Amino acid sequence: MSADGGELERTLGFVEAMTLGGGTMIGAGIFILPGIAAESAGPASAISYAIAGFVALLAALSLSELATGMPIAGGSYHYVNRALGGLFGAVVGWGMWTGLMFASAFYMIGFGQYLVEPIPFLDGRGFVVGLGLVGLVLLLGVNYYGTEESSAFQNVTIGTETAIILVFVAVGLFFIDTGNLEPFAPFGAGGIVATTGIVFISFLGFEIIATVAGEIKNPSRIIPLSMILSVVLVTILYVLVMLVSTGVIPFESLGDSPIPVSDVAIVYLGPAGVVAIVFAAIIAAISSSNSSILAASRVIYAMGRDGVVTDWFNVSHPRYYTPHRAIAATGGVTALLILVGLEVETIIALLAEAASFSFLVAYSLVHVSLVVFRRADPDGYDPSFALPRPLYPAVPILGVVLSLVVVSQMATVVVVIGSAIVGFGVLWYAAYTRGRVVSEGLLREAIRGEPTEPFRVVVPVANPATQHGLLRLAAASATANADRGTPELVAVNVTPVAHPSPLQNLEADRADHQRDLLENAHDIAAGMNVTLRTRAVVAPDVGEALLEVLEEEAADEVILGWDGTLEHDGHVFGSAVDTVVREARCDVSLVDLRDETVGTPVALVAPGPNGPVVAHQAVEFAAVDGTVPTLLNVQSSGAGSDSDAETRGRAVVTDAAEAAGLDPDEYDTQVVVADDVGQAVVEATGEYDTVCVGLSGRPEGSRIPFGTVTERVVGDVLGNVALIRGS
Amino acid sequence: MTRLGDLTILVPVDVSEAELPPLDVLDHLGAVEVVLLGYFPVPDQAEPALVRDQHGSTAAERLDAVAAGHATHDEVLVFTHDREATIDRIADEYDCNAVLTAGRATTVDRILVPLRGDVNLDRILGVVADLLLAGDETATLFNSVPEDTDPSQGELLLMGAVDRLVEYGVDRDRIDWRLGEGGDPQTDIVELGREYDLVVLGETDPSLRERIIGDVLSGIVDALDGPALIVRDVE
Helix, strand or coil: CCCCCCEECCCECHHHHHHHHHHHHCCHHHHHHHHHHHHHHHHHHHHHHHHHHHHHHHHHHHHHHHHHHCCCCCCHHHHHHHHHCHHHHHHHHHHHHHHHHHHHHHHHHHHHHHHHCCCHHHCCHHHHHHHHHHHHHHHHHHHHHCCCCHHHHHHHHHHHHHHHHHHHHHHHHHHCCHHHHCCCCCCHHHHHHHHHHHHHHHHCCCHHHHHCHHHECCHHHHHHHHHHHHHHHHHHHHHHHHHHHHHHCCHHHHHCCCCHHHHHHHHHHHHHHHHHHHHHHHHHHHHHHHHHHHHHHHHHHHHHHHCCCCHHHCCCCCCCCCCHHHHHHHHHHHHHHHHHCCCCCCHHHHHHHHHHHHHHHHHHHHHHHHHHHHHHCCCCCCCCCCCCCCHHHHHHHHHHHHHHHHHHCCCHHHHHHHHHHHHHHHHHHHHHHCCCCCCCCCHHHHHHCCCCCEEEEEEECCCHHHHHHHHHHHHHHHHHCHHHCEEEEEEEEEEECCCCCCCCCCCHHHHHHHHHHHHHHHHHHHHHCCEEEEEEEEECCHHHHHHHHHHHHCCCEEEEECCCCCCECCECCCHHHHHHHHHCCCEEEEEECCCCCCCCEEEECCCCCHHHHHHHHHHHHHHHHCCCCEEEEEEECCCCCHHHHHHHHHHHHHHHHHHCCCCHHHCEEEEEEECCHHHHHHHHHCCCCEEEEECCCCCCCCCCCCCHHHHHHHHHCCCEEEEEECC | CCCCCCCEEEEEEECCCCCCCCCHHHHHCCCCEEEEEEEEECCCCCCHHHHHHHHHHHHHHHHHHHHCCCCCCEEEEEEECCHHHHHHHHHHHCCCCEEEECCCCCCCCEEEEECCCCCCHHHHHHHHHHHHHHCCCEEEEEEECCCCCCCHHHHHHHHHHHHHHHHCCCCHHHEEEEEECCCCHHHHHHHHHCCCCEEEEECCCCCCHHHCCCHHHHHHHHHCCCCEEEECCCC
C-alpha cells in the first residue's frame, strides 16, 4: 500500500473550521497595528483593513477551490509548486516560511509590549524581547512535544478573546467623537494603500482551513463557507475596531502608542477594560504565533517532502508525531528575528510589512495556479467547489492585480527585503532544487491548453527476451495517440505469490528479477523518449492483479505479450491473459513477437465494431519502423461477381478507416476475393511482417469467441501476430 | 423466533504500536462478520495528513499483518485525532452491532454477560444470541445486586433474559445465570471476568461522546485481561 493508504478522520465541522480560521486570524495584528495604521492613514485606515480583507477574500476564494480539488498538507506552497513547478515552488515556499516567521516574531514582540507597557518599571526593549523569547520557547515546546486536549482550551480562549473585542467595539461605538474622524484620510489614497500592506498580516490564518482540508466534514460546503465567512466577519470586526479606535482617540496620539487598543479601552471601559484587553491581546498573540509556527513548520516540511529542501526536515518525531526538525529550525530563525528587535526601533512595522509582502506574493501566485489548474485540468484535480462563471476568472485576475498594487506601495526597505527573499528562492532553485525535483508543474500544459489527460498504455512485462519489442510497440501506440492525450507508458510486473503477506518476504531472487525487468524497461524507454512508469505488484492472481492495475491507471490500452499458442489447460491464451482479454475495459492487444522487426503491418479488416480498432492499431504499429500499413479485406467469391466483391471490400476498408479517423494516405488498401477465405488470408498476410487481427467484440460468458480465420492466422502465419480487441 | 446470524463486530486496533494485540479470539467466535479498524491516534498538535505521509505504509502493513490469518470482512485504516469518533463512525458505516476490545484469549468457551437492568438489554441479548448460535460457547448471565436490596429483582431480570435467549433458539443447557451480592458491580465483574474467556458489556450513556467506552466501562475493560465485546446502543 502506498503512503496514501488510510483515510483521515473528518473531525472538523463548520464551527471548528470557523474557530480555526477566525481564531488564527484574530491575533496580535488587531491589537498592535492600529497605532501604526492610524499614523500612516488616519481614520481612513479602516478602509486599509477593508481593502486588505478584500484581497484576503479573493485569495480565500481561489484557495477554496484548490483545497477541495487537492486536499494536501502545505497549503498555498503546495498548489503553486504543483501548478507552476519547482522554481515558483521554491520562491513561494521560502517566502511563506520566512513570512510566517516574520509574523511569529511580530506576534511575540507585540505580546511582550502588551505585557510590559502597563507596568512602568518593567519598561524597556530588552524586557519586551526577553518576554517574546520566553513565550516563543514555550510555544516551541508545545509544538515540539505536541499537546493533548489543547483544542478545547483553544476554543475557550478564542471565544473569550472575540467576546472582549466585541464588547470593546459595541461599547466603543457610543464613544466615537466624530470630530476625531475629521479629516478622514489625511494622507490620501497613497497612505491608505500603503497601510493596507502593513495590516495585511492581520488576515493571515484563514489559509489554515485549506491546510486541514482533509479533516473537514462535508468539504465542498464547509471549506468555502468557513473560509469566506471567517474572512468577511474578521474584516468587519477589524474595520469596526479601527473606526472605534480612531473615533475615540485622535489618530495622532493613537499613532504614538505601542498598545493602542488598550489606550482606547481605558477611555470608556476603565482599568477593568484595560486588563481585559491586555488579556485578550496576550492570548491573541500566543494563538496567532502558535499557528504561525505550526504553519511555518508545515511549509518547510512539505518542501522537504517535495525535495525543494533537504528531506532532513521531512521526518516527524517518532513519539510525538510532530514535524520536530521543521519546528526546531523555524523556532531558531524566529528567535533571531525577535532578537533583531533589540537593535531596530521600527521592528514591529517592519516584520508586519515583510510578512505581508511574502504572502501577497504567495497569494498572487496562488491565483495564477488556479488558472493553471483550470486550464491544464490534471488527473486527480476535481474540485468539489469550483468558482462559478463570473467569479472565475474575475477573482484570480483581480487578486493578482490588487496584490501587486498593494506591494507597489510598500516601503522601499520592505520591497528590498521581500525581493531579496524572492531572489533567494530563485537562487535556491538554481543551485539546489533544479535537477533534484521531478515536478515540472503544469504551466506548459496550461499554456498549450492541451488536455493533460494522458494516453496511457500499460505493458505487462515478464520476459526479458520480449519486453524490448513490447515496449517499442507500446511506445509507438502511445505516441500515435498523442492527439488523445500525453503519451505515457506503464510497465508492470506481477509476481504471483500464493498468499501475499507483507511479513512474508519474497524470495530474494524473484524480487531481484522483478527489479531487473523494470529497470531494464526504464532503460529502453529512455532510449525511445517516452515517459515510462513502472509498477511492481505481488498478488495471488496475475490476471486479477493486471485488471486492477488497468483500472487504477485508467489505461487506454494494454499490450500483452503472448507465446502464440492456443488452448492451455482449459484456457484460450493462458489464465492471466484470458482474464484480461475477457474483462479489461480498454483496448487490448495480444502480441506474439516472432520476428525482430515490426516492419509493414497488415490489418485484417472486417465489418463490425472491431474493424476501426484493428485498423488504427496497425497504423500505430507501423509507426515503429515508419512504414505504411495495409488494410486487408477478404471477400468470399461465393455470391455476385468478383468486381462487386472487390467494391464491397474497399467499402469495408474505407468505412473502418474513417471510423478510426485515419487519413487515406496513412494506409494502403488491399482486397482479396477467394473461395477459401482462411487460406487467402494466410497467403495474403504472409508477405507482411506483422499481422493484426481482431478478436470478435466483447465476449459473453466465460468463453472467448475465436474465429476460424483468426485461428489459422495464429497457426500458419510466420510473422508477428497481434490479436486486437476493442474496448 | 430465531435470530439470524447478522452479527457484525468492529475490532479497533491501534496501529501506531509496533506490538499488536492478539486477535485469536476472532477465530473462536464462529460465523460472525468482522470489520477490522486500524486507527492511528494523532496527537492534537500533529497533523493527520503528515502522520499518514510518514507512517501510512507501516500502519497499512501492520493492519494487514493483524488481519492475516483471520477471516475479516473489511479492513479500514484511519488517521484520527479522535479515536472514539472514528470507532463510532466506522461502526455506523459498517453497521456493527458490537465493538471488540482485544485481550488475551486462546479459546472462547465461556462468556460472561453482566446485565444492568433494562438499559440496552434487547441489543445485548440479541448479540449474545447471535454469538451462541454462531459458535458453541456457554454463557453466564450476571447481575450485581446492591446491598440491602431485594435480590428477587435481579433474579427476575436474569431469568427473563435466559428465557429470551431460549426464545431466540439457544439451547437452555448453554446458559446459566448468577447473582452477585458483593456490592460494587465493577469489582464483581472484573473479579468474575477472570474466569471467563470473553465478557459482553453494554454501552453506557449514549448521550456522551465516550458512549462506546464510558468511564465505568473503560475501568472494567482495562482491568480485564481477556477480550470484551461492547454492544452498541444506537439505532
